[in-house]
Amino acid sequence: MGATGPGPAPSPCTAFDHQGVPPYAPPRGSSARAGAPGSLLDPETRRDPQPLYRSLRGAFPLVHDEPFGAWLVSRYADVRAVLRDPRFVAPEPGPVPPHAGAYRAALASVRGDRVAAALRAGAQRTAHVLASRLASRQEADLVAEFCQWLPAAAAVAALGLPYEDTARVHAWCRTGLDHLGGHRPGLDACLRPHIARRRAHPGDDLLSVLCAPGPDGEPLPDEAVTGIAGTVLGAAGETTARALASFLANLLDHPRQLDLIRARPELTGAAWAESLRRDPPLQIVPRRTLEPIGPIPAGATVACLLGAAGRDPARFADPDRYDIFRADPGDLAHGTGAHHCPGAPLARLTAEAGLNALLTVLPGLRRAPGPRPRPEGLVSRSPRTLPVCPR
Numbered sequence: 001m002g003a004t005g006p007g008p009a010p011s012p013c014t015a016f017d018h019q020g021v022p023p024y025a026p027p028r029g030s031s032a033r034a035g036a037p038g039s040l041l042d043p044e045t046r047r048d049p050q051p052l053y054r055s056l057r058g059a060f061p062l063v064h065d066e067p068f069g070a071w072l073v074s075r076y077a078d079v080r081a082v083l084r085d086p087r088f089v090a091p092e093p094g095p096v097p098p099h100a101g102a103y104r105a106a107l108a109s110v111r112g113d114r115v116a117a118a119l120r121a122g123a124q125r126t127a128h129v130l131a132s133r134l135a136s137r138q139e140a141d142l143v144a145e146f147c148q149w150l151p152a153a154a155a156v157a158a159l160g161l162p163y164e165d166t167a168r169v170h171a172w173c174r175t176g177l178d179h180l181g182g183h184r185p186g187l188d189a190c191l192r193p194h195i196a197r198r199r200a201h202p203g204d205d206l207l208s209v210l211c212a213p214g215p216d217g218e219p220l221p222d223e224a225v226t227g228i229a230g231t232v233l234g235a236a237g238e239t240t241a242r243a244l245a246s247f248l249a250n251l252l253d254h255p256r257q258l259d260l261i262r263a264r265p266e267l268t269g270a271a272w273a274e275s276l277r278r279d280p281p282l283q284i285v286p287r288r289t290l291e292p293i294g295p296i297p298a299g300a301t302v303a304c305l306l307g308a309a310g311r312d313p314a315r316f317a318d319p320d321r322y323d324i325f326r327a328d329p330g331d332l333a334h335g336t337g338a339h340h341c342p343g344a345p346l347a348r349l350t351a352e353a354g355l356n357a358l359l360t361v362l363p364g365l366r367r368a369p370g371p372r373p374r375p376e377g378l379v380s381r382s383p384r385t386l387p388v389c390p391r
Contacts, residue, residue, distance in 0.1 A: 024062050076310070150350060206229070243347060253367070255366070278319075279381070
């Protein structure tokens, strides 16, 4: 353990050619494409995308996948450059929610420590409760009984919402509430009464922190508080649950590294970052070109293959290996530049609290005997089940 990559990733100007894009492979069907790998939509790719990712990184760093309907970018330096380039935008970006800036400002202000404390406390309480429910079991499925519930329940607890709202929030998170809060019918109606009560009778929860006066002595307006709360709930959605499932699977598959974390809990953050590199919950992040860029026309879809970039041997030594001592696991899984996910801190706190609770309440936790389910999914990928013996 302890291996690092061969050095820092190249800057965009060295990773791309003079046109601002990686070396070009012609569109599918041209004579120059003979011998090219298959499509992302091929059945074998859905089962295991890594063989295709290796072929793309090696010989086709920029290629048009006609069945998938996108240009594919697979090398770490190129994916990072695309995600940071303002000429590539989200496919349907829409207007930036007015609360997005307020959310970042709240985290950066003196509220920041109180926000983190409320999030951490909510995640710790919830993780302990969920882990305790498994303590007497001979076998359990960590995905269905822990990973799928912890993010939403932790967000509800952190915000100080009634426990009875957990199922409703869980349903919102699983049906499209995004990391910027999105818009769900009933979200405002659910939050507004609680905001009014916190303004009159503040407590220690996150809603109370957001309703309190800021450094300038002025409280955030209701719209901003509702939006920030929606962002927290959005960060507790399916992506975080998938990331948590892969994180726990990686550690259970590497019991010696899990034992190190038992003895040294401060390694948990590094273990989480390494899991995001090796097995990101979002394998593919789409972007749309605002103008022609090399061979890519304006308005085209570009698929940034995070699952390929995270295992690029030009960036990471022994990239398929899970190594909690990897010095620099990269920064792609939660976005980068202007597209950095504001829910990343909540996801990390949730993962750290979840693992700590499992190791504390279930010290004998291990994989259940029998076949190990493989990760599933193309755009989003993670284990759908994780059978374990809690005792």
